Amino acid sequence: MPQAVTIVGATGALGFGLALRWAQAGVPIVIGSRDAGRAQEAAGRALERVPSGSFTGLQNAEAVTQAETVVLSVPFRSQSETLTNLKGALQAGQLLVDATVPLAAAVSGKATRTLGVWQGSAAQQAQEMAPEGVRVVSAFHTVSAALLTDLDHELDEDVLVCGDRREDKTALAEMVDLIDGLRAVDCGPLEMARIVEQFTPLIISINVRHKVRAGIKITGLDRG
Amino acid sequence: MPQAVTIVGATGALGFGLALRWAQAGVPIVIGSRDAGRAQEAAGRALERVPSGSFTGLQNAEAVTQAETVVLSVPFRSQSETLTNLKGALQAGQLLVDATVPLAAAVSGKATRTLGVWQGSAAQQAQEMAPEGVRVVSAFHTVSAALLTDLDHELDEDVLVCGDRREDKTALAEMVDLIDGLRAVDCGPLEMARIVEQFTPLIISINVRHKVRAGIKITGLDRG
Numbered sequence: 001m002p003q004a005v006t007i008v009g010a011t012g013a014l015g016f017g018l019a020l021r022w023a024q025a026g027v028p029i030v031i032g033s034r035d036a037g038r039a040q041e042a043a044g045r046a047l048e049r050v051p052s053g054s055f056t057g058l059q060n061a062e063a064v065t066q067a068e069t070v071v072l073s074v075p076f077r078s079q080s081e082t083l084t085n086l087k088g089a090l091q092a093g094q095l096l097v098d099a100t101v102p103l104a105a106a107v108s109g110k111a112t113r114t115l116g117v118w119q120g121s122a123a124q125q126a127q128e129m130a131p132e133g134v135r136v137v138s139a140f141h142t143v144s145a146a147l148l149t150d151l152d153h154e155l156d157e158d159v160l161v162c163g164d165r166r167e168d169k170t171a172l173a174e175m176v177d178l179i180d181g182l183r184a185v186d187c188g189p190l191e192m193a194r195i196v197e198q199f200t201p202l203i204i205s206i207n208v209r210h211k212v213r214a215g216i217k218i219t220g221l222d223r224g
Numbered sequence: 225m226p227q228a229v230t231i232v233g234a235t236g237a238l239g240f241g242l243a244l245r246w247a248q249a250g251v252p253i254v255i256g257s258r259d260a261g262r263a264q265e266a267a268g269r270a271l272e273r274v275p276s277g278s279f280t281g282l283q284n285a286e287a288v289t290q291a292e293t294v295v296l297s298v299p300f301r302s303q304s305e306t307l308t309n310l311k312g313a314l315q316a317g318q319l320l321v322d323a324t325v326p327l328a329a330a331v332s333g334k335a336t337r338t339l340g341v342w343q344g345s346a347a348q349q350a351q352e353m354a355p356e357g358v359r360v361v362s363a364f365h366t367v368s369a370a371l372l373t374d375l376d377h378e379l380d381e382d383v384l385v386c387g388d389r390r391e392d393k394t395a396l397a398e399m400v401d402l403i404d405g406l407r408a409v410d411c412g413p414l415e416m417a418r419i420v421e422q423f424t425p426l427i428i429s430i431n432v433r434h435k436v437r438a439g440i441k442i443t444g445l446d447r448g
Contacts, residue, residue: 112412144444157443160426188336188429195426198419202384205412209320216442217426219381220368220436 002178004028004067008060008074008082011042014099014140015073017148019128023053025178026149030056032070034082039063049151061089069175071097073140076122077106084130092133095168098126098193099140101200112205115200123162123193128149134165137163137172138193141200143182144213155181157215160199162192185218226402228252228291232284232298232306235266237346238296238323238364241372243270247277248375249402254280256287256294258306263287273375292400295321297364300339300346301330309351316357319392322350322417323332323364325424334431338422347386347417361387362417365424367406368437381439384423386416394446409442 006024009015010031019029023046031046033039039057046055056066064086065072074082079100089098100122104113119125122139130136139161147153159176161184163169173184187196199216206214226439227239229246233239234255245254247270255270259265264279280290288294288310292422298306303324314320324351328337343349347362354360362384371377383400386409388396397408423440 088391147444185430186433187426188433192336192426192429195422198422202411202416204443205416206409206445209410209412210393212443212444214445217441217442217443218430219439221372221434221438223432 001067002027004030005064005071005175006032007071008031008032008086009072011038011172013145013149014143015071015209016027016042016046017145018071018140020050020053020057020071020151021179022175023050023055027178028054030058030063030066031059032060040077040124043125061086064089066096068093069095069097071099071140071199073099075106076100077100079125079163083126083140087131090131090134092131095171096126096130096134096135096136097172098123098136098138099224100126101121101141101197103201112201116200120191121194121197123190123197127190135163135165135168136190137168138163138190138196139172139176139184139198142203142216144215147213147215155179157182158217159184160187160196160216161185162187162190162196164190182209185221226251227293228254228348229293229295229399230254230256230287230291231295232256232287232310233296235262235333235368236297236398237373238301239295240266240270240362242295242297243279244274244277245372245377246273246278246399247279247401251402252278254282254287256282256284258284258390261385278300285310288313288318289315292317293319293321293395295323296350297323300324300326301332303346303349304353307350311355314355314358316355318358319352320350320358321359321364321396322347322360322362324350325365327423327425336425336432338425340359344415347414347419347421351414359387359389359392360414361385361392362414362420363400363408364398365420366427371439372436379403381406382421382441383408384411384440385409386411386420387416388414411447
């Protein structure tokens with residue numbers, strides 16, 4: 001059986017979609033939220049969608065102690081506060097998968113623009129704020145939350161992964177492979193997240209313009 | 225017969241590849257270079273590769289007067305100087321297709337990193353520097369020069385296009401469609417070039433890591 005995954009922010013659309021898809025693949029899901037009640041409510045909604053799934057709803061600090069892998073899927077506005085609150089809960093050796101995008105919408109700007117993050121990217125901010133020994137990788141910025149959540153939709157796109165250690169990216173790639181139709185692509189060190197995080201506003205711009213739910217595929221990889 | 229295209233910087237790999245592919249589709253190609261001799265030499269090399277093609281090699285300032293559409297495909301290091309030199313030559317109403325990428329390699333940095341451009345992107349710098357009435361669109365940052373130049377390779381990827389006027393992007397899309405296997409995707413206004421220009425270093429990072437010639441495809445567009 002696959003190892004459990006904790007999703008901090010699974011009450012949001014992207015985290016909820018990942019929870020559903022992984023649960024379909026047999027991954028036990030721990031849903032974290034600032035509020036235990038909201039986490040349990042989301043777990044209940046998820047179970048309705050995937051009756052075969054295993055969902056537990058817990059307050060964030062407790063949720064992250066339940067799995068080696070923690071996905072951080074919160075609005076940029078909340079990322080720093082969430083990581084501050086998790087300082088005593090995250091443990092060295094855990095894999096933190098950051099999916100945060102510094103959209104300008106965080107300060108009432110456009111969702112087709114981003115804010116500059118001092119560290120270079122939200123993922124690098126996560127690395128700076130996470131307790132020592134927590135390994136950060138960056139992923140899931142280009143996958144449509146709506147399509148993840150629509151379980152009738154057959155996914156067929158890539159997940160762009162950035163991180164400083166190859167084994168961390170391999171571990172995440174194996175988890176991505178559990179979801180039909182998704183392929184992980186190693187995009188380089190964590191600093192490349194400052195580029196990949198910009199794909200979200202670009203995709204939002206494409207979505208608005210073409211009235212679609214766009215994603216990204218990297219061509220040419222089969223030729224490797 | 226399709227209208228002619230002038231490619232400033234077609235002595236470089238990307239511009240040369242575009243010249244070959246468009247020439248195959250029957251587009252008369254004017255190759256511009258700082259040096260007329262180098263332009264003529266490139267035109268000769270192109271004709272060897274595409275004997276049915278029409279290639280003319282001219283000094284940049286003369287070359288840009290020969291076509292309504294001008295592709296600017298020069299290293300970032302040379303973009304500003306090139307545009308300064310073209311100030312008297314470019315005419316209102318021309319379409320300037322900027323393919324410049326502000327790679328940090330321009331200042332001996334890494335090709336997986338970019339420089340910050342004050343205007344936001346190289347394309348916006350081009351818009352600022354171009355004579356009034358010259359319409360700037362941004363494109364071709366994610367297409368491998370090596371694959372363009374390899375005429376045996378069947379292309380199958382997208383060209384991400386940014387620009388402020390829909391008719392300019394439509395005009396460019398029609399030109400992109402002349403090349404088999406390429407599809408133009410409207411990514412929004414010219415300011416989005418600051419995101420798309422970052423895709424080049426990301427693709428370079430992927431290429432190095434996976435030993436491939438990667439490109440980008442936007443998924444989900446058929447659902448529109």
